[in-house]
Amino acid sequence: MKIRRAFKEDIPRLCCIEEKCRFCPKWGEKGFKREFENRVSVTIVLEEKGKVQGFANFWLFSDSVDLNYIAVAKEMRRRLAGSKLVEKVIEYARKNGCRWINLEVNRENLPAVAFYEKIGFEKAGIRPKFYNNQYDALLMKFEVKDED
Numbered sequence: 736m737k738i739r740r741a742f743k744e745d746i747p748r749l750c751c752i753e754e755k756c757r758f759c760p761k762w763g764e765k766g767f768k769r770e771f772e773n774r775v776s777v778t779i780v781l782e783e784k785g786k787v788q789g790f791a792n793f794w795l796f797s798d799s800v801d802l803n804y805i806a807v808a809k810e811m812r813r814r815l816a817g818s819k820l821v822e823k824v825i826e827y828a829r830k831n832g833c834r835w836i837n838l839e840v841n842r843e844n845l846p847a848v849a850f851y852e853k854i855g856f857e858k859a860g861i862r863p864k865f866y867n868n869q870y871d872a873l874l875m876k877f878e879v880k881d882e883d
């Protein structure tokens with residue numbers, strides 16, 4: 736598995752991955768394109784055998800990172816691709832002196848909540864009815880520690 740920065744040429748594949756995810760925000764081509772124009776935004780992709788099989792998008796601020804989006808193609812799940820993408824996000828955070836990584840996740844998205852908890856994210860609050868005025872968002876945060 737290889738992780739690299741995304742190119743605009745990856746956008747169709749990112750759309751294809753997100754289309755198949757139940758809880759994904761569905762950015763579509765426009766949404767992914769917009770991120771390339773945002774100077775705090777970073778999109779990374781994970782390649783397996785030359786094919787993009789997952790991605791993560793985050794915003795890098797001076798003291799924290801907002802992890803906006805992570806998704807792995809269905810056929811690649813539970814093979815640590817998601818964990819590798821988050822490890823890379825943590826590496827970016829550490830290199831930029833960020834202490835916290837923050838995210839919001841639909842409380843109903845139990846696989847994602849379990850995934851984040853396994854990595855070490857902690858629950859930090861709730862935004863009631865945040866999604867479609869129906870589902871709560873769970874706020875989670877991860878403390879970036881110095882490497883030993």
Ligand SMILES: CC(C)(COP(=O)(O)OP(=O)(O)OC[C@H]1O[C@@H](n2cnc3c(N)ncnc32)[C@H](O)[C@@H]1OP(=O)(O)O)[C@@H](O)C(=O)NCCC(=O)NCCS
Pocket residue numbers: 756757758759760803804805806807808811812813814815816817818819840844845846847849850851853
């Ligand atoms: C959440 C997601 C990114 C995880 O990616 P992944 O590559 O499958 O995760 P990993 O293989 O790195 O999983 C690491 C650990 O997280 C936990 N985990 C991952 N998926 C899980 C699931 N479906 N149910 C329970 N625990 C899960 C497990 O502890 C797992 O370790 P294990 O396989 O040894 O038990 C993936 O399920 C996904 O793309 N979901 C759809 C998109 C989404 O909901 N994104 C989050 C909101 S934007």
